[in-house]
Amino acid sequence: MPERAESLATELKRGLDAPICLTWELTYACNLACVHCLSSSGRRDPKELTTAEAKALLDELRALQVFYINVGGGEPMIRRDFFELVEYATSSGIGVKFSTNGAFLGPEEARKLAAMDYLDVQISLDGIDAATNDPIRGRGSYDIARAAMDNLRDAGFGPFKISVVVTRDSVAQLDDFKALAQSYGAQLRVTRLRPSGRGADTWHSLRPTNEQQRIIYRWLLANGEDVLTGDSFFHLNALGEPLPGLNMCGAGRVVCLIDPIGEVYACPFVIHDEFRAGSVRDRGGFSEVWKRSALFTSLRQPASAGACASCGSYDACQGGCMAAKFFTGLPLDGPDPECVYGHGDELLAVGVAGTAPRPSSDHSKPAPVAFRRRA
Amino acid sequence: MRGLLILGADVIALHGAYELHPQVALRPEPFGALAYHYGTRRLVFLRKPEIVAVVKGLASHGDLTETLVACGIAEQRWPTFIKALENLASSEIIRARTC
Amino acid sequence: MDETIEDTMIDDELLDEELLIEEISIDGMCGVY
Numbered sequence: 388m389p390e391r392a393e394s395l396a397t398e399l400k401r402g403l404d405a406p407i408c409l410t411w412e413l414t415y416a417c418n419l420a421c422v423h424c425l426s427s428s429g430r431r432d433p434k435e436l437t438t439a440e441a442k443a444l445l446d447e448l449r450a451l452q453v454f455y456i457n458v459g460g461g462e463p464m465i466r467r468d469f470f471e472l473v474e475y476a477t478s479s480g481i482g483v484k485f486s487t488n489g490a491f492l493g494p495e496e497a498r499k500l501a502a503m504d505y506l507d508v509q510i511s512l513d514g515i516d517a518a519t520n521d522p523i524r525g526r527g528s529y530d531i532a533r534a535a536m537d538n539l540r541d542a543g544f545g546p547f548k549i550s551v552v553v554t555r556d557s558v559a560q561l562d563d564f565k566a567l568a569q570s571y572g573a574q575l576r577v578t579r580l581r582p583s584g585r586g587a588d589t590w591h592s593l594r595p596t597n598e599q600q601r602i603i604y605r606w607l608l609a610n611g612e613d614v615l616t617g618d619s620f621f622h623l624n625a626l627g628e629p630l631p632g633l634n635m636c637g638a639g640r641v642v643c644l645i646d647p648i649g650e651v652y653a654c655p656f657v658i659h660d661e662f663r664a665g666s667v668r669d670r671g672g673f674s675e676v677w678k679r680s681a682l683f684t685s686l687r688q689p690a691s692a693g694a695c696a697s698c699g700s701y702d703a704c705q706g707g708c709m710a711a712k713f714f715t716g717l718p719l720d721g722p723d724p725e726c727v728y729g730h731g732d733e734l735l736a737v738g739v740a741g742t743a744p745r746p747s748s749d750h751s752k753p754a755p756v757a758f759r760r761r762a
Numbered sequence: 763m764r765g766l767l768i769l770g771a772d773v774i775a776l777h778g779a780y781e782l783h784p785q786v787a788l789r790p791e792p793f794g795a796l797a798y799h800y801g802t803r804r805l806v807f808l809r810k811p812e813i814v815a816v817v818k819g820l821a822s823h824g825d826l827t828e829t830l831v832a833c834g835i836a837e838q839r840w841p842t843f844i845k846a847l848e849n850l851a852s853s854e855i856i857r858a859r860t861c
Numbered sequence: 862m863d864e865t866i867e868d869t870m871i872d873d874e875l876l877d878e879e880l881l882i883e884e885i886s887i888d889g890m891c892g893v894y
Binding site: 638 | 883885886891
Binding site: 792796807809812813845853860 | 885
């Protein structure tokens with residue numbers, strides 16, 4: 388008989404009639420130009436969903452009984468109708484969790500947010516100080532994020548989240564991040580860096596080393612109860628005892644992405660034609676795409692271990708993250724590029740990876756922040 | 763087994779009256795249902811249509827016994843259902859009815 | 862033989878009890894906030 392948690396994941400992998408939640412990037416516009424941005428954001432796309440289209444989409448999500456949406460971007464608070472859309476969502480019974488760099492989260496906005504129900508806020512931060520954070524997210528971005536956190540605290544918002552992409556430079560700061568979150572009564576989220584969007588260009592120098600991956604794994608085992616990961620690190624399960632969580636990829640099965648122009652992708656880390664399921668502007672709208680697109684139907688078929696079949700750890704790591712494989716040019720039915728046993732490194736070394744795919748669209752501003760490693 | 767199963771603070775009695783928590787959304791799925799609590803943000807998976815039927819029927823029957831009978835649950839399975847309902851009570855998915 | 866059948870039945874009951882409900886970590890997906 389299959390172990391209980393495994394059979395739940397197995398059922399979920401067949402897909403649900405509606406997502407449990409989904410990520411909705413409201414805009415490609417952004418005031419920052421983070422070097423690892425998974426959506427290559429910066430400039431607004433002229434084909435962005437209008438306020439009316441956004442509300443119609445929310446109506447559809449309500450009818451599907453999607454429980455909540457994860458709103459991001461770009462910087463979602465840049466949209467002039469941001470509060471209007473958030474209020475429309477929560478008042479129609481859809482919870483909203485949104486992610487922001489904090490630049491538009493002044494004291495007044497913090498008070499508005501504090502007064503709203505069914506709303507969670509997450510502030511992005513990638514270093515415990517400006518010296519670590521700003522080379523990645525831009526000069527002044529650390530101070531902006533901290534000011535936003537202060538504003539939420541002062542407005543009595545209650546627990547918010549701090550979201551950290553774990554990089555080579557921040558692995559050593561995990562305890563500090565946890566302490567920072569505790570100092571605000573906030574919750575820490577750590578998430579895996581993927582070679583998606585602009586991340587493709589900096590992945591090789593920013594990603595944790597193999598030794599650091601073991602540090603992350605041990606830290607998560609020790610701290611996983613209080614720290615959120617979004618199951619970002621299930622590829623590390625091959626190291627031993629599984630990390631807390633469902634430990635499965637939910638792309639196209641339990642979650643998906645709707646981008647600022649209404650395109651539906653399997654997840655936020657695969658904004659590429661290969662993983663595009665359709666558009667909310669197609670006939671039948673989002674429901675049709677979720678229920679009957681060719682891409683999602685195929686993602687809901689049982690996956691084969693492929694080249695990983697002979698490895699005893701496949702059940703634990705399931706071959707890792709398809710986004711990580713895709714954007715490093717590795718085959719999807721094989722090891723993750725960060726396979727803890729080095730099987731991905733082997734493939735990359737012998738040149739199995741063809742030319743790594745580039746994102747299908749790039750909304751980056753013309754002069755991105757130049758990345759300089761600290762000495 | 764009849765009567766009370768006591769587990770921590772959550773007591774589910776066969777003669778008790780219960781209801782779905784008003785902040786919970788129950789969404790049917792092919793294999794059962796998803797229950798999402800908007801207040802606690804917790805998500806519980808009801809894995810069999812029978813437990814879904816029982817949870818849905820709680821408010822419209824006099825007490826739990828009536829609900830179990832109406833849903834056609836065999837008596838020897840009542841303990842496992844009571845245990846499941848205790849879990850749901852501790853997750854605040856269901857609660858005691860005041861009327 | 863009878864013992865084996867009985868054991869199986871007991872296991873089924875236990876499985877039944879465990880499989881009625883299961884809490885899902887709401888954080889269980891990437892791209893989740």
